[in-house]
Amino acid sequence: MSGPRGSDRRGDRRSSKPRDEGGNRREGSDRSRGGSGRRDKTHSDRKSSGDRKTYSDRKPPGDRKPPGDRKSSSGRTAVGAGADLPKWLREEIVRSTKKDRRDATLNLLSAAAGSFQEGRYAAARKKLIEAKALSSRAGAIRELLALSCYRMGMWQEGLREIRTFRRITGDTTHMAVEMDCLRALERFDDVHTTWETFQELGGPNAAEAELRVVYGTFLLDQGDNKNAWEVTRPRRLSSDAPEWEVRRWYVAARAAARLGDKETAKQIANAIEEMDPALPGLDTLHDEIA
Numbered sequence: 595m596s597g598p599r600g601s602d603r604r605g606d607r608r609s610s611k612p613r614d615e616g617g618n619r620r621e622g623s624d625r626s627r628g629g630s631g632r633r634d635k636t637h638s639d640r641k642s643s644g645d646r647k648t649y650s651d652r653k654p655p656g657d658r659k660p661p662g663d664r665k666s667s668s669g670r671t672a673v674g675a676g677a678d679l680p681k682w683l684r685e686e687i688v689r690s691t692k693k694d695r696r697d698a699t700l701n702l703l704s705a706a707a708g709s710f711q712e713g714r715y716a717a718a719r720k721k722l723i724e725a726k727a728l729s730s731r732a733g734a735i736r737e738l739l740a741l742s743c744y745r746m747g748m749w750q751e752g753l754r755e756i757r758t759f760r761r762i763t764g765d766t767t768h769m770a771v772e773m774d775c776l777r778a779l780e781r782f783d784d785v786h787t788t789w790e791t792f793q794e795l796g797g798p799n800a801a802e803a804e805l806r807v808v809y810g811t812f813l814l815d816q817g818d819n820k821n822a823w824e825v826t827r828p829r830r831l832s833s834d835a836p837e838w839e840v841r842r843w844y845v846a847a848r849a850a851a852r853l854g855d856k857e858t859a860k861q862i863a864n865a866i867e868e869m870d871p872a873l874p875g876l877d878t879l880h881d882e883i884a
Contacts, residue, residue, distance in 0.1 A: 676700025766797035823849035
């Protein structure tokens, strides 16, 4: 899309709190899924670190059988510590953990996984801190600990753990979470640096789209509407676009409206409504365009 033209109006560096689904400001523990999406669920066209899966590839609790009921492909019941965890995750713990600590680590991670999937993030965090003490080099533990802290609005701890996860695994999937923590901490120069770092490192399409949502919203907060548009402008408005691409459209529509191109903003908003009429913040977007 050719999109709007406008001057580069850079505002004061105002507080840039993380946003909810459509990009509206939210407080730490009040975060919900949808529009901008949980940035810890952006997975993935790419498996990094030797085809490593990220934690959120796990099935939700309703799809997981209790350990005693779970059967292997051979028909035999899976037994042992962490038997309800995916094979790739058990193997990662085995590789990164001392032998005499593996069972305890797997059991803690399994319990934390259940708590996380049920939305009991404080309980998950407690177990993961114990697991980290037993296996500090396990990327999956750092990843899930970071995401638990993020859901709780514990920005500093979440930032530290998600950066450790990236350092251990080389995986850039969660750099939008990293950036969102920096926004909440008002470390605005580091927000720009994180964007530049991702441009150098690259990552899966979904992760890039989520990062564009966070960075574009941050730029709007700063009054930099032109660059917000450049970061989020749609290549095309496809009827089969994935949900993370639609969230990117939302920020682009806001940027277009602020640049005075109501026609482009309406075109994007209409495309969003066709794709996801229940997207949180859509009514606010229409009001902003009007």
